[in-house]
Amino acid sequence: MQRHALLCCTLMLATAASAQEPPEAARRLAQDATIVDTHIDAPGILMDKWADLGIEAPDREFDYPRARAGGLDVAFMSIYTSAKRDEDGTAWQAAHMQIDAVEALAARHPDRFAILRSPGDVDGLRAGGRVLLALGMENGAPIGDDLAELQRFFDRGVRYVTLAHSANNRISDSSYTLQKRWNGLSPFGREVVAEMNRLGIMVDVSHLSDAAVRQAVELSTVPVIASHSALRHFTPGFERNLSDELAQAIAAKGGVIQIPFGTAFVNPEAAQNIQAYFRAAYDFDRRNAELEAAGSPTEDRQAFEAQWEADHPTPSTKIDAVLDQVDHAVARVGVDHVGIGSDFDGVGGNLPDALRTVADYPNLVAGLQARGHSDADIRKILGGNLLRVWTEVEAGAGPR
Incomplete structure (x- = not known):
């Protein structure tokens, strides 16, 4: 309910100041580390109401000035399509229009943004203070029944695909649906995973049913990611979050769990x-x-x-809820398998105190430092782990 379908009518101003200014050490680390956020929902809002995100956009949670203030280097733009668009056949068009919007944003500000297609290009492209825009497709609906569409979206820059979203689709069962269709992945979904492995597209298991997550991890020949999934330990019965068992299975395959900030994922109520x-x-x-x-x-x-x-x-939520998630994930799966996928601009402003916009990553850093995480481990959580997985997926790809 708190997702994209209601975003236009529930989006709140995202200019609230942080609860407190982070220490200088946290600011320095945020600026020096490579921060990779795997889930920012800017493209869908751009289609509803254009905003020039190369300058200050006070009604959004992501823009260039605040991204640089927070130390963000790589922002995965979520190419989201709803279950309704899947049903009415408009998902393909909506996905391409959102990619067009991201490309337009980068073209307007070549000194501030660049499209990122490979982890090996990060250092070169971010020179001069650019924020790099990678593409993640949230919901596999735009490929329809045609595996060849994966190649076409890969050619446009899509580097992960969330197999399903809020409803069962042709590929997979959703965690949100009360009645599952496939008992995990569909036969076509199994082909999709194999083709994504061949192309070098990361398989994203966020939003999937437990059975689908388990099957995707088992079938994939390379590590998988959960682009924005918290842990169910804090939210019993909430299938949208990962059980410890599933998180451990993702980690055992070399993957990474990207912790979101949205209140619905980290607050039990x-x-x-x-x-x-x-x-x-x-x-x-x-x-x-x-x-x-x-x-x-x-x-x-x-x-x-x-x-x-x-x-x-x-309910009001403090940053501690996100820090608790990170601590639990590190304890259960190891620091090499934890990252961040905020869901900025995707949860209608329902975010914890001190994690309101992309300017606030230093607050997360400060919280992790205060809880005893080393700077080296924090660098892994902020982006190093995701870049490692992306590199492995790219290296495991076959001929295209």
Whole structure:
């Protein structure tokens, strides 16, 4: 519910100051380390309302000035398509339009942005203070039934694909759906994983059902990622977050779990609310289908959504909730398999205190330092681990 479909009406101003200024040591490390954030939802908003993210954009959580202030080097732009777009056949067009928007942004500001297609290009392209824009496709719906579309999206720069999103699709079951379709991956989904391995596209298991995550990890010949998934240890019963067992399976394959910042993922009350929402929405849709079949007036979806929002306000959350996630992940899977995937611009402003925009990575660094993580380990968490995995996936690719 707190995702993209409601973003236009729930996006909050993202200019709130951090709870406190981070120490200078944290600022220096954030600027010196290579920070890779694997999930920023700027492209979808650009399609709804263009903003020049090369200059200050106060109604967004990502823009160039704040990215540089926070030390961000590589920002994976989320090429997101909804389940509805999958159903009505517009996912392919929407994905290409979002890629166009990212390319336009980079073309407007070649001194500030560059498109990143390979981890080996990071040092060269970021010279001069550029923020590098990599592409991750959130939801495999745009490829339709055609494996050849993966090659076409690879050629446009897509370097990870989240196999499904909020609903089951042709590729995989979703963690959010109450009724699974494939008991994991579909037969086509297994082909998709193999083709992604061949091309050098990272397989992203965020949003997938437990069975689908397990199967994707087993089938992939290279490490997989969870681009923005927290750990279920703190949110019991919330399948959207990874169990310790699944996180350990990803790590055993050499992969990385990218911890998100969104309140719904790291706050237990918010996680319970989103689980309850999907159950209520399922009941609402079933009830309306029955009313429609009986020839009776259906209930208003917009009114249902508005009432749900009113009855379930987002709880206030501190940065400690994210730090707890990182600590638990490091303890369970090892520091070499943990990273960050914020979900900035994708959760309607529902973020912890002190992690409100891309300017706030130094606050995360300060929190990790205060909890005893070494600077070397923090560098791994901020981006080193993800770049290692990306390099391995690229090296494992076959002829294209």
